[in-house]
Amino acid sequence: MKIKDGFEIRQICGENIIVAKGIQNIDFNKIISLNESAAYLWKELVGKDFTPESMAQLLRLEYDVNEETALADAQELAKAWQEAGLCE
Numbered sequence: 853m854k855i856k857d858g859f860e861i862r863q864i865c866g867e868n869i870i871v872a873k874g875i876q877n878i879d880f881n882k883i884i885s886l887n888e889s890a891a892y893l894w895k896e897l898v899g900k901d902f903t904p905e906s907m908a909q910l911l912r913l914e915y916d917v918n919e920e921t922a923l924a925d926a927q928e929l930a931k932a933w934q935e936a937g938l939c940e
Contacts, residue, residue, distance in 0.1 A: 853939045854901050861894050884936055889915060890929055904930045
């Protein structure tokens with residue numbers, strides 16, 4: 853999986869928000885806000901192919917979290933990104 857071109861993360865009023873750069877990506881019906889760990893993953897993964905397993909590995913390198921929790925969180929986040937149309 854890979855983050856689609858046309859999206860970037862911005863800090864707006866202290867929140868990590870995903871914004872669309874091109875008109876084809878704009879959906880005014882939803883705002884996507886990322887918590888600290890999701891924003892960390894986004895920044896690490898832009899322009900790279902990734903899997904939930906590689907996301908979990910990054911989480912384990914950055915945070916004090918066990919493998920099972922990291923993988924469950926990564927799978928949930930990957931699914932949410934796919935459902936939001938952020939990944940291909």
